[in-house]
Amino acid sequence: MVQSERADVVIVGAGIIGLSTAFRLQQAGRKVTLIDKAGIAQGASFGNAAAFAFSDVLPLSAKGMLAKVPGWLLDPLGPLSIRPTYFPTILPWLVRFWRAGWRDKCEASIAAQVALMELASSEMASLTQAAGTAHMVRSNGSLELYESEAEFNASLSGWSVRERHGIDFEHVRGNQLSQLQPGLAPRFIAGTIVPRWQTVAEPYEFACALGEAVIGQGASLLTQTVAAVHPTEGGVTITMDDGNTLNAEQAVIACGAWSKALTTGLGENLPLDTERGYNTTLPAGAFDLQRQLIFGGHGFVVTPLDQGIRIGGAVELGGLELKPNYARADAMLNKAAEFMPGLNTAGGKQWMGFRPSMPDSLPVIARSKASPNIVYAFGHGHLGLTQSAATGRLVTDLLQHQPTPIDIAPFRADRF
Incomplete structure (x- = not known):
């Protein structure tokens, strides 16, 4: 890989979360590079149940x-x-899942989910209009x-x-x-x-249409496997499994169930499973x-x-x-x-x-403890498509150092 200049924002993952984040960042004037081992929408975004399940708050x-x-x-x-x-392997996750069902944890999760779903509904309406996918x-x-x-x-x-x-x-x-x-x-x-x-007419086509809009607005797409993401002085270095590297101002880890390996390398111990x-x-x-x-x-x-x-x-x-x-x-x-x-x-x-999936059914949307230039966006479980536009908005606000429209403390990486 030959990289002549430092990238602006690199998003690891080109599923619906990564694509929605890319689109929102482009609206904010940022230049985006997407990296995905298989290309656009080849993971859970390919064959999901096609729902915007805004009422699924439990x-x-x-x-x-x-x-x-x-x-x-x-x-x-x-x-x-x-x-x-x-x-x-799954036993520690199951213990946390059991704890998430206790009344105190459950009520807090519902409140956070309601706020995220309300944002998801309005942001998705805005995104589909702007991206030309509302007809789907x-x-x-x-x-x-x-x-x-x-x-x-x-x-x-x-x-x-x-x-x-x-x-x-x-x-x-x-x-x-x-x-x-x-x-x-x-x-x-x-x-x-x-x-x-x-629901959407077909989730893979919906994601591909958003991907076309993102690429059409100047985003780059690299079909590579990311082995590690590391903070550097004032930025981030992304290392591929072939040893090549890419330097960037900021990075987003949004590669679904594969995100755990990258966050572990950043010193996080997250109960993310699939x-x-x-x-x-x-x-x-x-x-x-x-x-x-x-x-x-x-x-x-x-x-x-x-x-x-x-x-x-x-x-x-x-x-x-x-x-x-x-x-x-x-x-x-x-x-x-x-x-x-x-x-x-x-x-x-x-x-x-x-x-x-996280044990409490809430995603991780937060800055990495390793660097404020690395933001996490994964763990949405059954609700990735539903919450994708809201996640894109929140991640963009974090990277732009803007206040977020909802409290994101419930989605922090260290909540367990």
Whole structure:
């Protein structure tokens, strides 16, 4: 690599977080260099569930998940799975996850998440207009479904929390439920519609369109693997795995689940791990899907896309190295066929991605303790697409030494 001059801002990671940050920095007059080992949107941004889930403010540990864990773990293809060989590695993360479900921690996390989601909604509207991607956003809402009165009643405390924070929703039954989504199995006795929930027509194309806008505005893209990020006198040095280096004024680490290796090299000990998510995308016409359906009791969603229907979700804690277990995708597809009897399951394409997750379901958005010229932006879990524009705004404010529109203390790197 030949670098004739010092770069301005280097962003490690060209997923939706890195791209949104790049776009916002360009609006602030900065020159951006993106570095990604695989190119634009080849990680979790490639095959996610396509949602702007602005109402999803409850930490995973607060969604009744802890009580369900023992039963789920008995089913290797259920909503939560931990590979036995990975259990010793993930145990410290699980302990912190358990602690995050305590009332004091949980309420603080919800307050932080609400503030971030409110910013995410306004910033995403602004970003899509400026980047020319607003036409790719659908505002059909989401419909969460319940198979029993017990399941519905168990959800009410979470909806009460959302109501206190001004989130709109409506519980529906009978004809109203069937009108919102015809063709559901009669096993579903109730649902909750969230009208402000949005989806994108296809997440990879959405990210690529943003990437084109960023490159069109002068950003450079290097397809390299970053081995280390180090502070230097008044700047930052980025070292590639081939030994080449790039000097910059500032740097952003936004490479999702791969961020931990870089932050460890900066002296941070962050409990960042990965929730491995699976999906199957069926061809167009597989089902007349009106909006995103959420099967919370089974840990997956069904999303209408331009290219078809995506069925995916669930959580597998297994790190970055273990081979995919696509039987998990098959299990969700089979359940979807039961829940939507007219679903044509032929011709599906399977995918597995890594969601970078912190135990308290909050991302890390903060300056590195090693240098104020290095900023972290990762750990969004299921909410990377949703919170990408807000993260870009906050990171830009940090790099520009401007006040942030919300308190970012809950997202600091050393909170554990």
